Amino acid sequence: MTLKNEKYNAIPIMILYLFTLVLIKVIVLDNFNYFYFVTLISGLFILYRIGIIVKMKGFLDRNRDLKYFYYIASIYVIYVLILTLVKMPSGIVYSVNIVIPFITMLFLIYDFVNSDYIIEKLNKFIFYIFLITSIAAIVMVVLGYSKIDLSFEYGIYLTPTKTYLMWDHEIRLSWLTSHKSRYALYCLIGIFFVNYNKFINKKMKVFTIVLLYINLILSSSITSIAIGGLALIFILKDIILNLFSRFRWLKILTIIGVPVIGIVSIWIVSMKRNIFTLGSRLYIWQSAMQQIAIDPMGNVSMGSDFLMSNPNLDFQFTNGHNIFINELIERGIIGSILFIVLLLAMLFIYYKNRKIEYLVANILFIAGGCIDYTIASEMTYIFWFINALWIAESMMNFKSKNILYGF
Secondary structure, three states: OOHHHHHHHHHHHHHHHHHHHOOOOOOOEHHHOOEOHHHHHHHHHHHHOHHHHHHHHHHHHOOHHHHHHHHHHHHHHHHHHHHHHHHOHHHHHHHHHHHHHHHHHHHHHHHHHOOHHHHHHHHHHHHHHHHHHHHHHHHHHHOOEEEEEEEOOOEEEEEEHHHHHHHOOOOOOOEOOOOHHHHHHHHHHHHHHHHOOOOOOHHHHHHHHHHHHHHHHHOOOHHHHHHHHHHHHHHOHHHHHHHHHHOHHHHHHHHHHHHHHHHHHHHHHHOOOOHHHOOOHHHHHHHHHHHHHHOOOOOOOOOOOOOEOOOOOOOOEOOOOOHHHHHHHHHHHHHHHHHHHHHHHHHHHHHHOOOHHHHHHHHHHHHHHOOOOOOOOHHHHHHHHHHHHHHHHHHHOOOOOOOHHHO
16 A cells, blocks of 8 residues: 555544544434444445455455454354344344444454554544543533533533432533443543553653543443553553562552452442442343343344333333343344354454453453443444554554553
8 A cells, every 4th residue: 555545545544533432422313223423434434445355355364363353243244134134124224333333343454454654643643532532521520511412403412410410429421422331431442542552652641541530530430440440550560560579568568458448449339339239230130131031032122212120120221231231132142152252353363462451451341341331332333443453553563662651
């Protein structure tokens, strides 16, 4: 690919990521099961790059592990569409919204692996998106708001923080996402992305990571905040180990302090949540498993009218609060197996290419998704498109120079 072509191809990719990371909630059509404008942008990008399919075979033959990943993703996409046409043809738009991120990701990986220029420009572009949005979100909270909804139909709608404080006693910062837990995942992805970005200086990294952690705390997502703590330990592991080797008393203090902090944290959480039922999630999972037993092939769509209940709860719920349980409900046993295999194939690419930072990041993201339904709706695009960039970098084996734990 010539430099001129690389510059030409970088523009639509940046537009795609702009709508994915910032304008994801523009044109959310409830009548079409949460069809996002980025779905349309992704579809146009696929049509724009459809010609590279003829080059895919040679490309994949040179990248065996990536070849298996592509095959599994393709089988998953085909299965989801066939299941929809057989069981619920009316849910085709919903299913297209599910599979479009996977198809787009396959084209993105090809472009990234074949262009150092696009990877560098996109890394810088995405970094500034995380920086600007994290600042804007904090400013929004200072002004008294926790959530923004954008739509060409309704314009801009701001949800006051005092509404959440009155009903939930939490700030629940959601920014432009549909739920606080999804915004928390956005922050976690940003933290890892910024720290392991090879094209940004350390001072800017530290500043942006601090902002993202502030946003994470303001989201009030307890699960994600705990995961954020684990992420920080991993990011700073070299510094921590060095301090332990130099100051033995610090190691002893940590051994004593960690259990104490854990007990205090559990006590604080228990004041707001029933920790013995994981915040009622055990009841939710019980009802979800009953739903799966009724229809093991999957019901295709958990639309806005899909509700579950449990005799131990005084409210109804629309999902299983677990990405794998929800996958079982919608895509059934076969679809769930394909989804799990796809995730494992991605993790294997990171492991084999010694990208432990991306491996750990995704394990933490997935762990959070087992408690909250985070890798869903708009976050599906963000999760897979960021991983498209990481997978390409893993295959190209960039050398990191400006990683936070390196100073």
